[in-house]
Amino acid sequence: MTAPTASGPTASGLPESYAAELDRLDMAPLWTVLADLVPEHPRPKAVPHLWPYATAREVLLESGRLISAEKAERRVLVLENPGHRGEHRATASIYAGLQLILPGERAPEHRHTQSALRFVIESDGAYTTVEGARVDMAPFDLVLTPRWRWHAHGHDGRQPGVWLDGLDIPMISLFQGGFAERIGDNEAPARRPDVSPAMHAAGLRPAAGTAAAAHGLLHYPFASWRPALDAARAAGGVEPHDGVRLEFTDPATGGPVLPTLSAFAQLVPAGTATRAVRRTESAIVVGVEGRGTLEMSRADGSRVALAIGPRDVAVIPSWSDLSITAEAGEDLVLFSLSDRAAQSALGLYREERA
Structure with a gap:
């Protein structure tokens, strides 16, 4: 030189x-x-943000008039965080989008190495198939499509079907581990009933080595998880930083529902506010019942308050100082997904409570 x-x-x-x-x-x-x-602490590019469902639904239905589910493969509007404009992600590690399927449509079969969960917003006949097992979707159900499982979507009802897609696409992209395959309906896995709820409700799982052993529990119905919040509350499970917060788990392992993504149900009693807590996880939150406010810090230390109601979707960036207030008259019920599973597996997850 x-x-x-x-x-x-x-x-x-x-x-x-x-x-x-x-x-x-x-x-x-x-x-x-x-x-x-x-850095001395997380400095997320993602910013606190909320998509009001009434507005999002309007443009989502317009997409249904512009392109078919079959042609689009997946008719989805990506929820792109303003801090990640052009990157097709809601946070640095999580992809989120609103998917629309109309009566009589079928979104074709495919599989990919990205893990996905679906939180149902609207449905009166929409369904998902995973390795041929049909899962009927009702509002506020949680449905999983684990990595590298053949899956498709369809609709036998009369009203539009809408759900929130949450995937670990940014994480898989980081490792350059993305693979996908697509097949026609005539090559799709044979239809079969989803037997996982019956087995896991009885405390059973398939013996190792059987084909069904890989699938686990795919469906967490609202009709099951919503009463669990009330039961936990009645048992004294109201905590000052979260109200009642329960984690959806894989009954086969006791761990998170997916290797990279965690999911939670939360209830903040009417007229109360949680104490501030900050966590390294970044999260996507969906309003289920009631109305309230998500108050959190921005990366520059300033604070923002997001008013959330049923079906609205919000982002809580990593290390945001979060407090949740429920309006008087009705409990605030929320669903959330986060990257805690991946962070915990890597030994990165931590939180601080006021």
């Missing part, structure tokens, strides 16, 4: 000729970016 000649400093404080030589060699000085690469 020829020693660079002296010249004026660059914005980084390095001599211009030295910076040019490093650039030519595809190298860069760590000391100019160390604080950004190894």
Whole structure:
């Protein structure tokens, strides 16, 4: 290497000729970016944001007039965080979108290495098939499509079907681990009943080595999980930082519903507010019942209050100082999904409570 000649400093404080030589060699000085690469605390690009469902539904239904589910493969409007504009993600680690399927339609069979969950917003006949097992979808049900499982969607009812898609697409993209396959209906897995609810309700699971052992529980009906919140509350399960907060689990492992994504149901009693808590997880929140306010901090330390009601969708960025207030007269019930599963597996998850 020829020693660079002296010249004026660059914005980084390095001599211009030295910076040019490093650039030519595809190298860069760590000391100019160390604080950004190894920050003292999380500095999320994602910002607190809320999509009112009434507005989102209007443009989603318009998409149904513009393109068919079959042609689109998946007719979805991505919920793109303003802090990640152009990146097709709700947070740095989570993809979220609203999917529409109309009566009589069928979204074709495919599978991919990304894990997905569906939180149903509207349905009177929509369904998902996973490896041929049909799961009928009712409002506020949680439905899983684990990684590399053949799945499709259809609709036998009369009104539009809408659900929130939550996937670990950004995580899989980080590892360059994305694979997908598509097949026609004539090649799809044979239809079969979903036997997982009956088995897991009885405390059973398939013996190791059987084909069904890989599927686990696919369906968490609202009719089952909503009463669980009331039962926990009656048993004294109201906690000052969360109200009543329950985690959906994989009954086969006792762990999160998916290896990368966690899901939660939460109830904040009417007329109360939770104490502030911040967590490293980033989360997507959906209003189920009641109305309230999500008050949280931005990355710059300022605070924002988002009014949330039924079917509205909001983002809580990592390390946001969050407090939830439920309006008087009705309990506030929320569903949320987060990247806690992945963070916990990597030993990264932590929280601080006021």
